[in-house]
Amino acid sequence: MSPRELPIYELEGAVIETVRGCGRLIVQAPTGSGKSTQIPQMLWRHGVLGEKGEVVVLQPRRLAARLLAKRVAEEAGTNLGEGVGYQIRLESRISERTRIRFVTEGILLRQMSFDPGLPGVSAIVFDEFHERHLYGDISLARALQLQQSTRPDLKIIVMSATLDAGALKNYLAPCEVLTSQGRSFPVAIEYWSKPVNFEHEPVWEVAAEACERVAESTTGDMLVFMPGGYEIARTVQAIQGARGLRGFVCFPLHGELPPEQQDRAVARYEARKIIVSTNVAETSLTIDGVTAVIDSGLARIARFDPHRGINTLLVEKISAASADQRAGRAGRTAPGIAVRLWTEREHGQRALQELPEVKRLDLAEVVLTLKASGVDDVANFPWLEKPEAKGLDRAEELLADLGALAGERRAISELGRKMLRFPMHPRYARMFLAAQERGCVRPVALMAALTQGRNFLLRGVGKDVERAREDLLGEEHESDFFLLMRAWRFAEKNNFSLDACRRLGIHAQAARQVGPLFEQFLQIAGDEGLDIAEGRIDGVEVRKCVLAGFSDQLAKRLDGGTLRCELVHQRRGVLARESAVQKAPLLVAAEINEVGGRGGEVNVLLALATAVEEAWLKEIFPDDFKDTRGVSYDESIRRVVSRRERRFRDLVLETKVSSDEAPLDAAAALLTKEVLAGRLKLEAWDEAVEQWITRVNRLAEWFPELEVNPVTPADRATLIEQVCYGELGYRDIKDKPVMPVLRDWLTAEQLAVIDLYLPERLTMANGRRSKITYHDEGSPVLSARIQELYGIEGKFTVGNGRVPVKIEVLAPNQRPIQVTDDLTAFWRDMYPKVKAELSRRYPRHEWR
DNA sequence: GAGCACTGC
Numbered sequence: 105m106s107p108r109e110l111p112i113y114e115l116e117g118a119v120i121e122t123v124r125g126c127g128r129l130i131v132q133a134p135t136g137s138g139k140s141t142q143i144p145q146m147l148w149r150h151g152v153l154g155e156k157g158e159v160v161v162l163q164p165r166r167l168a169a170r171l172l173a174k175r176v177a178e179e180a181g182t183n184l185g186e187g188v189g190y191q192i193r194l195e196s197r198i199s200e201r202t203r204i205r206f207v208t209e210g211i212l213l214r215q216m217s218f219d220p221g222l223p224g225v226s227a228i229v230f231d232e233f234h235e236r237h238l239y240g241d242i243s244l245a246r247a248l249q250l251q252q253s254t255r256p257d258l259k260i261i262v263m264s265a266t267l268d269a270g271a272l273k274n275y276l277a278p279c280e281v282l283t284s285q286g287r288s289f290p291v292a293i294e295y296w297s298k299p300v301n302f303e304h305e306p307v308w309e310v311a312a313e314a315c316e317r318v319a320e321s322t323t324g325d326m327l328v329f330m331p332g333g334y335e336i337a338r339t340v341q342a343i344q345g346a347r348g349l350r351g352f353v354c355f356p357l358h359g360e361l362p363p364e365q366q367d368r369a370v371a372r373y374e375a376r377k378i379i380v381s382t383n384v385a386e387t388s389l390t391i392d393g394v395t396a397v398i399d400s401g402l403a404r405i406a407r408f409d410p411h412r413g414i415n416t417l418l419v420e421k422i423s424a425a426s427a428d429q430r431a432g433r434a435g436r437t438a439p440g441i442a443v444r445l446w447t448e449r450e451h452g453q454r455a456l457q458e459l460p461e462v463k464r465l466d467l468a469e470v471v472l473t474l475k476a477s478g479v480d481d482v483a484n485f486p487w488l489e490k491p492e493a494k495g496l497d498r499a500e501e502l503l504a505d506l507g508a509l510a511g512e513r514r515a516i517s518e519l520g521r522k523m524l525r526f527p528m529h530p531r532y533a534r535m536f537l538a539a540q541e542r543g544c545v546r547p548v549a550l551m552a553a554l555t556q557g558r559n560f561l562l563r564g565v566g567k568d569v570e571r572a573r574e575d576l577l578g579e580e581h582e583s584d585f586f587l588l589m590r591a592w593r594f595a596e597k598n599n600f601s602l603d604a605c606r607r608l609g610i611h612a613q614a615a616r617q618v619g620p621l622f623e624q625f626l627q628i629a630g631d632e633g634l635d636i637a638e639g640r641i642d643g644v645e646v647r648k649c650v651l652a653g654f655s656d657q658l659a660k661r662l663d664g665g666t667l668r669c670e671l672v673h674q675r676r677g678v679l680a681r682e683s684a685v686q687k688a689p690l691l692v693a694a695e696i697n698e699v700g701g702r703g704g705e706v707n708v709l710l711a712l713a714t715a716v717e718e719a720w721l722k723e724i725f726p727d728d729f730k731d732t733r734g735v736s737y738d739e740s741i742r743r744v745v746s747r748r749e750r751r752f753r754d755l756v757l758e759t760k761v762s763s764d765e766a767p768l769d770a771a772a773a774l775l776t777k778e779v780l781a782g783r784l785k786l787e788a789w790d791e792a793v794e795q796w797i798t799r800v801n802r803l804a805e806w807f808p809e810l811e812v813n814p815v816t817p818a819d820r821a822t823l824i825e826q827v828c829y830g831e832l833g834y835r836d837i838k839d840k841p842v843m844p845v846l847r848d849w850l851t852a853e854q855l856a857v858i859d860l861y862l863p864e865r866l867t868m869a870n871g872r873r874s875k876i877t878y879h880d881e882g883s884p885v886l887s888a889r890i891q892e893l894y895g896i897e898g899k900f901t902v903g904n905g906r907v908p909v910k911i912e913v914l915a916p917n918q919r920p921i922q923v924t925d926d927l928t929a930f931w932r933d934m935y936p937k938v939k940a941e942l943s944r945r946y947p948r949h950e951w952r
Numbered sequence: 953g954a955g956c957a958c959t960g961c
Binding site: 164165166192193194208209210211212213214235237238239331332333334358359360382383384386387388403404405406417418419461469526527528556557558559563564624678680681682697698699700701702707709711 | 954955956
């Protein structure tokens with residue numbers, strides 16, 4: 105088909121006329137109308153661009169920018185990079201003669217920051233504007249400002265498939281709206297007849313049922329939308345178990361999947377295919393041959409909570425517009441059908457559009473660019489949609505904290521201007537500047553590069569991969585950044601070979617993109633006069649840089665037995681279990697994410713952690729401590745806290761208490777003695793950790809005479825805890841260079857725990873929710889003891905016993921004896937007994 | 953036995 109036959113050509117005359125006339129235009133046209141390829145060419149052909157001017161076409165994705173440029177270059181009969189070119193991060197195919205330039209959103213925003221007048225640009229086309237990305241919104245606002253001030257000749261065209269044109273039209277007024285038809289096939293929408301509660305009826309089962317139903321009435325492939333990897337895996341399982349879907353092949357598809365598996369999902373097959381996918385298939389990836397879409401109506405949606413200063417990623421209901429976009433995927437090659445797993449009535453209650461990013465994400469970076477362009481009062485910037493006041497506040501607060509803003513008006517500082525040169529979140533830009541002072545620009549550049557794109561160190565890998573990582577990358581306790589660095593170096597050394605990468609669970613494609621970014625950052629750092637020479641890397645200095653960028657994400661471990669942490673500003677979180685920093689009492693988390701669990705509970709996860717030391721705070725933020733010389737520690741902290749209410753409150757004071765006086769160690773040891781003597785049930789430890797700490801603190805206070813130093817207090821308490829919680833098995837101890845006395849002591853303690861623990865747990869296990877877990881390596885001590893006590897032969901392991909505690913046993917006849925239960929319920933029953941026992945033993949205290 | 957969508961400078 106000739107491009108001239110595309111529906112958009114019906115609008116050619118009107119487009120040119122409007123653009124010439126008022127200079128602002130909204131084009132509303134669905135996929136397949138040809139707007140992205142043809143409108144830029146129309147502008148060029150009709151001389152709208154003037155003698156030498158160019159049209160910049162904004163694209164939300166790199167791939168789209170590249171592909172569109174290629175196609176338009178062909179159509180226009182020029183070489184790519186000559187008349188038509190593209191520019192994305194780290195890749196530029198343009199020349200002096202380029203008249204149509206496809207760019208991604210960040211490129212234009214940066215060009216606006218450093219060359220605000222946009223010389224040579226005659227027109228800007230905002231494509232796929234309905235996606236409402238942060239940079240798109242800001243760029244449009246700035247383009248309008250520019251047109252109203254020094255560049256009245258600048259043409260602005262906003263294009264979108266679905267759009268609330270009313271609000272946009274007012275924003276752009278005076279402007280015209282032109283509407284065109286698309287070239288896709290009709291898609292019949294079917295709603296579920298009755299409401300489904302996914303808590304009772306899992307979404308994957310309903311989806312599989314829908315697939316079976318649709319399989320008979322259609323002939324093409326099917327695409328199922330699910331919110332994430334877990335739901336996708338369950339859906340694939342359900343589909344593979346469904347009778348009516350035996351002839352189908354079924355593939356998962358999501359962003360973290362290795363490329364070869366993604367290819368497998370997209371490939372063509374003889375058999376009919378079902379793809380179960382996340383939102384990647386909604387916009388970023390098109391799949392041919394799909395004639396039926398099954399839509400769960402759910403997605404994991406990222407937000408930034410400006411009140412707590414943390415990111416959230418929770419499952420939510422998608423908007424009507426998003427559902428339409430998903431449905432449209434069934435009509436690309438033939439008429440199709442879309443089944444929605446919700447009722448028509450429920451549909452009417454859904455949001456029309458997704459909330460734009462500007463109302464949803466961390467604004468620190470864009471606020472910095474606005475400040476740089478002289479917008480001191482960001483609240484009164486002409487936003488298309490104004491972000492929450494708290495979001496702007498939070499952004500300014502962080503920037504001020506990082507030193508990028510200064511004075512009462514919070515105008516950009518010299519430091520802020522320097523930070524702006526670095527194309528990344530201001531936190532990382534700040535780390536570069538700290539790195540210059542500490543002689544570690546290179547490693548910081550690598551760290552920034554490592555965290556820019558997709559996470560390349562895959563999570564949830566198997567035991568083998570974990571072991572390979574340990575073997576090949578070595579032990580790491582100080583920072584997850586260091587582990588990432590080593591993993592990347594490994595991949596680089598192996599030329600990003602798929603085999604080598606797979607062995608360590610490295611996403612080769614994602615890792616490959618780090619190198620060029622690293623080079624770019626070094627280049628920029630060099631241009632800014634930073635010292636980028638290679639040298640010996642001092643880990644301490646690097647970690648101090650992390651603290652400089654993330655001081656407000658300082659966290660303290662609440663105890664040694666769990667991963668729970670307390671953060672600055674009265675926040676709580678749980679350290680990621682895959683973190684390398686499992687021992688440090690004080691750490692900085694570069695990523696904080698609230699995510700939903702399978703049971704519907706929500707966790708704040710602290711990831712990308714770096715161990716830090718309290719003494720560094722004073723060194724890195726000397727201003728906060730400057731008039732505290734010669735006063736006591738507590739007094740100096742008090743002064744700092746009153747000056748900087750937010751930053752170090754509570755946290756530092758508490759760290760001091762626990763490191764200097766160690767009441768927890770003493771109390772943990774005391775409680776352990778109670779457990780071992782049979783007076784206190786181990787489970788009593790397992791309720792909320794806060795309560796536990798309160799209790800043990802009180803115990804320590806009451807029994808100062810207690811002696812707890814046979815090895816070292818910290819080691820001892822931690823070890824007791826770990827053994828009792830089952831985090832440490834015999835295997836963990838036997839290879840460690842601990843003193844023989846410690847080894848004996850631990851073995852004895854383990855035995856005691858089993859004696860106390862196992863009989864009761866076994867009887868409780870019957871009929872409770874239980875799962876079978878296979879452990880290839882058991883503890884010989886446990887095995888021997890269990891055999892002696894119960895006559896069961898096999899490999900036994902005290903399972904990973906964060907709350908709740910459990911013991912897993914696999915007998916040689918493959919019959920599992922698995923113990924897991926809800927200790928909260930158990931504790932409710934147990935606590936009065938413990939209390940009675942403690943009251944009997946320690947009558948002088950009142951137990952609560 | 954868990955805890956994570958997608959882009960982009």
